[in-house]
Amino acid sequence: xxxxxxxxxxxxxxxxxGSAALPRHTGVCVLGAGVMGSTLAYWLTRAGQRPLxxxxxxxxxxxxxxxxxxxxxxxxHAQHAVAIERHGHAEALALYQATLVNRDLVxxxxxxEGLETTRHATAKLDLAVEEDEALxxxxxxxxxxxxxxxxxxxxxxxxxxxxxxxxxxxxxGGLYRPDQDSVHSVAYVRGMADTAARAGAEFxxxxxxxxxxxxxxxxWLVTTDAGQVAAExxxxxxxxxxxxxxxxxxxxxxxxxxxxxxxxxxxxxxxxWGLDRGLVYGGQAPDxxxxxxxLRTTVPGRDEGIDLPQDGNTxxxxxxxxxxxxxxxxxxxxxxxGVPVVRAWSGVMAxxxxxxxxxxxxxxxxxxxxxxxxxxxxxxxxxxxxEQLAERILGGPGAGIxxxxxxxxxx
Numbered sequence: 001x002x003x004x005x006x007x008x009x010x011x012x013x014x015x016x017x018g019s020a021a022l023p024r025h026t027g028v029c030v031l032g033a034g035v036m037g038s039t040l041a042y043w044l045t046r047a048g049q050r051p052l053x054x055x056x057x058x059x060x061x062x063x064x065x066x067x068x069x070x071x072x073x074x075x076x077h078a079q080h081a082v083a084i085e086r087h088g089h090a091e092a093l094a095l096y097q098a099t100l101v102n103r104d105l106v107x108x109x110x111x112x113e114g115l116e117t118t119r120h121a122t123a124k125l126d127l128a129v130e131e132d133e134a135l136x137x138x139x140x141x142x143x144x145x146x147x148x149x150x151x152x153x154x155x156x157x158x159x160x161x162x163x164x165x166x167x168x169x170x171x172x173g174g175l176y177r178p179d180q181d182s183v184h185s186v187a188y189v190r191g192m193a194d195t196a197a198r199a200g201a202e203f204x205x206x207x208x209x210x211x212x213x214x215x216x217x218x219x220w221l222v223t224t225d226a227g228q229v230a231a232e233x234x235x236x237x238x239x240x241x242x243x244x245x246x247x248x249x250x251x252x253x254x255x256x257x258x259x260x261x262x263x264x265x266x267x268x269x270x271x272x273w274g275l276d277r278g279l280v281y282g283g284q285a286p287d288x289x290x291x292x293x294x295l296r297t298t299v300p301g302r303d304e305g306i307d308l309p310q311d312g313n314t315x316x317x318x319x320x321x322x323x324x325x326x327x328x329x330x331x332x333x334x335x336x337x338g339v340p341v342v343r344a345w346s347g348v349m350a351x352x353x354x355x356x357x358x359x360x361x362x363x364x365x366x367x368x369x370x371x372x373x374x375x376x377x378x379x380x381x382x383x384x385x386x387e388q389l390a391e392r393i394l395g396g397p398g399a400g401i402x403x404x405x406x407x408x409x410x411x
Contacts, residue, residue, distance in 0.1 A: 006067045006345040007262050007285055012186025015059030017197055019205045022227050026052035026202070028393060029222050029231035031209050031245065033057070034065035035185075035382045036371045037237040038193035042109075043390035045199035052231070053193070053201060054224065056208040061189035063313045064239050067347030068379065069260060069283055069291050070188075071272055072106060072181035073124050074099040077355040077375045079175075079277075080147075081139035086354075087404055093147055094402040095356075098384050100149070101400060103181060105383035110188075113195045118188040119181055120286060123271035125154075125163060126175040126278075133277060137175035144177070152176045164270045165335045180272060182283055183379065212236070212245050212368070220367055233393050235369040240308060240350035242372040246362070252410045253358075253373045254351045257303040257315050260293035261325045262343040263336065270333075280328065290336065292329050295321060308348065317346040349376040352410075359385050359405040360392070369393060370407045 028044055030037045033055035044051045057063065076083060076095040083092035110119050128134035137153060144151035152175075159174040160167050197203055204226075211223045212234050220234045236242050243250040265288035272283040280294040296302045299321060306315055322344040330337040350373040352358065357375060362368040371389055374381060384400055392398035 006185075006260075006347070007289070007291075007343060008070065008184060008186040009062065009066045012061070012066070012184065013190055015190055015193070015205070017194070017203060020202045022204055022207060022224065022229060023052060023202065024228075025230045026050075027231065028052070028233045028235065029054065029220070029229055030235045030237060031212075031222070032237035032239070033060035033193060033203060033205065034063055034237065034239060035061070035189045035192070035378060036386055037235070038189050038196060039382055040235060040237065040371065040386035040390055041196035041201040042192050042199070043387045044393070045196050045201050047390060047394055049394070050200040050202065052229065053196075053203045054207050054209055054222070055203070055205050057313065058206050059190070060193040060203070060205070061186045064347050064349065065189050065378070066186045067314060067345055068185055068258070069281065069293055070182045070185045070285070070379070071281075071283060072103065072119075072183055072379050072382070073272055074103060074177065074180060074380060076380075077377055079126070079136055079140040081136060081143045084143060091402060091404055095404060096147070096149065098400060098402060099380045102381055102384040103179075105387060106181060106183070109383060110191075113191065115188065115191040115195075118184045118191055120183070122180050122182050122283070123162065124177045124180045124273070125159060125271050126274045127159065127167070128172045128174065129170050129275070131172070134172045141175050150178055162271070163273070165268045165333055168332065168334065174273075182272060184286060185379070209245060214365065218367070233367045233369065235371060235389070235393070237371045239372050239374070239378075240348045242350070242358075242370065246370065248411065249358070252352050254304055255306050255308050256296075256349040256351050256376070257306045257346055258293060258296075258349050258376065259303075259317055259321050259325070259346045260291055260344065261322055261341045263290040263292075263329065263339045264342050265289045266336065266339055268335065275332070282329075289342070290329065290333075290339075292325050295324055295328065298324055304351065306348075314346045314348055317344055351375050354404070354409075356402075356404045357381070357385075358407040359389060359401050360407050363408040363411050
């Protein structure tokens with residue numbers, strides 16, 4: 001059942017561009033060719049720049065960006081009602097609105113760049129089997145509607161109707177949000193990288209950055225295992241691996257293992273869904289197969305604070321958890337009884353203590369930027385954060401980056 005690669009990596013387009021020679025100087029050096037780094041390169045090229053993107057893998061999207069569930073859902077890590085309690089209404093709304101802007105940017109970009117087949121329309125249904133979570137989802141539905149965002153609490157019969165297949169009687173209902181998206185993760189990211197490369201970005205793959213140091217008089221020196229590059233700006237977009245270059249972030253960037261299983265295709269269509277405050281989640285791939293992830297609560301330490309592989313992209317998958325995921329699916333979706341699980345894979349997320357990512361300037365070090373630790377919600381910010389950070393790098397306000405994402409809050 002376990003595969004060395006995810007569904008996305010197995011079925012995605014190959015990266016056919018040869019790796020360029022490492023230049024000695026560049027204006028902007030982006031470290032990491034995942035979704036954030038590749039999309040940042042895209043927006044920089046649209047502003048007339050020719051950024052350099054370095055990645056230790058032989059092609060983009062081989063790390064976390066190619067091993068997720070492909071969910072372009074809206075909202076941050078916490079439900080909107082909870083986010084309001086944590087951050088205040090204005091900041092919570094900014095967090096949510098950023099994902100709405102992201103949705104529109106994704107649709108605009110894939111249409112403009114001929115990547116429409118990488119995106120698929122869907123909806124989101126957060127289910128509850130406990131009264132306290134049902135209350136939280138009901139409050140979120142009310143809070144979203146108050147902010148002009150379509151959302152509705154559905155009782156079980158209505159939830160069954162929109163879900164597209166049966167749900168057990170233990171489900172109390174769900175928070176329904178229409179107009180969501182999903183993506184083929186690898187096709188989407190490599191499409192962005194290829195578009196950026198055609199516009200002048202340089203991608204040098206198979207190169208590992210080992211240090212980033214300031215240069216007297218301004219700028220930065222990036223040392224790699226293939227040589228050194230001088231850059232006016234450096235962006236560290238390495239997700240859970242960011243502390244290897246910025247060790248000050250080690251206390252606040254926690255690596256977390258995520259694991260998913262994939263079934264054979266089924267004849268019905270379901271939306272993206274979540275349960276137990278997102279600790280169990282699922283969706284559907286373009287070929288009709290179902291994806292199920294989570295159950296970290298059944299693993300010692302909730303799979304948090306794992307040891308990152310030194311040279312690989314993901315820790316070993318837990319066969320025991322794969323079995324639990326496979327068992328959990330028919331318990332939630334009775335029509336999947338007997339549908340075989342055909343693939344299982346793992347990936348690495350990066351969590352922060354406040355469950356908000358790090359996007360912005362590294363305090364006190366002009367020209368050094370961070371875009372990392374999206375707490376398992378990178379795709380919902382995959383266009384808007386790179387677009388806004390590109391604006392800041394080039395001297396603009398980048399006002400679409402929420403204040404809660406400022407890296408300075410931990411330093």
